[in-house]
Amino acid sequence: MFVLGLQGSPRKKGNSVYLLNRFLAECENKGARTRVIHMDGLDIQPCRELVVCEKKGFCPIKDDMEPRIYGLIRKADVVVLASPVFFYNVSAQAKILIDRCQMFWGRRYKMRLADPDAGSRQGVLLAVGASGGKKLFDGVNLTAHYFFDAISARFAESLTYKKVEAAGAVASVPGVDQDIRQAVDRVMDAVLNNPSLVFVSEKDACRSQMAAAYAKMAAQGSIRILSAGIDPAGEIHGATQDFLADQGVDIKYRQPRALDDLMAEEFKKRSPSQVICMTSDTAAVPVPGVETQFWDIDPAQKDTSVALLAEEIHDRVDALISDLQSRYQSG
Ligand SMILES: Cc1cc2nc3c(=O)[nH]c(=O)nc-3n(C[C@H](O)[C@H](O)[C@H](O)COP(=O)(O)O)c2cc1C
Incomplete structure (x- = not known):
């Protein structure tokens, strides 16, 4: 599980940093990988409303957003926005x-491209302000709500603290550490308590990416779904990306991942519930000890188009997900 922190305060020892560091430390205790982006000092230029993104799905401004920060947001299971009230x-x-x-808003609402992780990504807001007014966090909450919607995240938690001004003073607010621990429990448990499914292919560039995307759309967050390759490619197959985009499925910014890395990073504490292996070597069980199905969908051995491959994968995935959902729902 990957938790991305977006830190908005210019103060390096300020209250937002304290809250975010505590939040991420708790996530790490529960097995997540984390990363912080301190937004102050990065080369991020303001939006110039060029509307290229709404028509073509990318931002032409060349700075730290593209592809680095966009890629991290897409990769994140949880995005934590920490900011002072200004x-x-x-x-x-x-x-x-x-x-x-x-x-992301343009891709989602103008180009009608659905992020397969929309059913599972969560957004968390951490905010502090100096005054004590009733409406202090109204603006921040509203902005966070629409931000999380644009990045296809469910607004899961909002922890806000009033009457906090001096740098680091939020650490002395009674109950703050407990609030954070409880919020992290809710956020992490919503993911880790689900059954998990891993699609494995040779390169994680086509079949497993496609299968994972279809599976996520079908499962809508009820199953944790990942993909990996035995010997991963540098990037996802362009024809696969284009084909899925034509079907309204958005896998831009995703990267193939090595099975070894995935196991070390995601399954340190418990094994996946099931593995679907789509490699040509049907004798080798990729994750020993885990229930494994072998799907004979090897494009190298078949004279097949992306469309036929996708159709077969889609049908198999839909059957698999409804089978898993009924198995896990019935206990
Ligand atoms: C430019 C600026 C604007 C601010 N605006 C508000 C505000 O509207 N309401 C408020 O309660 N505090 C306001 N504050 C105070 C900060 O929200 C407060 O000091 C907060 O604890 C800073 O968090 P940090 O340590 O993470 O930077 C403002 C501070 C600055 C520097």
Whole structure:
């Protein structure tokens, strides 16, 4: 599980940093990998409303967003936005990044491309302000709501603290550490308590990516779904990406992943519930000790088009997901 922290305060020892570091440390205790982006000081230019993203699905501004931060947001299971209240909204540093996520909004709402992780990605807001007004966090919460929607994340948690001004003072607010621990439990348990399914192919560039995308769309967050390759390619097969985009499925910014890395990073504490192996070597069980199905869908051995391959994978995936859902629901 990958948790991405977006830190919006310019103060390196400030309250937002404290909250975010505590949150991420708890996530790591529960087995997640984490990464922090301190937005202050990065080369992120404001959105210029060029509307290229709404028509073509990418932002032409060349800076730290493309492809680095966009890729991290797409990869994240949980995105944590931490910001001070500046004039009743998030800081300017955070707002610039949020505005640039109009690119995801354009892909989702103008180009009608669905992120397969929309059913499982979660968004968390951590915010602090100096005053005590009733409406102090209204602006921040509203902006976070629409930000999380644009990046296809469910707004899962909002922890906000009033009357906090001096750098680091939030550490002394009674109950803050407990709030964070409980929020992390809810966020992580929503993912880790689900059964998990791993699609394995040779390169993780076509079949397993396609299968994982279809499976995520079918399972809608009820099953944790990942893909990996024995010897991963550098990037996803272009024809696969284009084919899925024509079907309204958005896998841009995803990367093939090595099975060894995936096992070390995602399954340190418990094994996947099931593996679907699509490699040509049907004798080798990729993850010993885990229930494995072998799917004979090897394009190298078949004279087949992407469309036929996709149709076969889609049918098998739909049957698999409904089978798994009824198995796991019935206990
Ligand atoms: C430019 C600026 C604008 C601010 N606007 C507000 C505000 O509208 N309401 C408020 O309660 N606090 C406001 N504050 C105070 C900060 O929200 C507060 O000091 C917070 O604890 C800073 O968090 P940090 O340590 O993570 O930077 C503002 C501070 C600055 C520097």
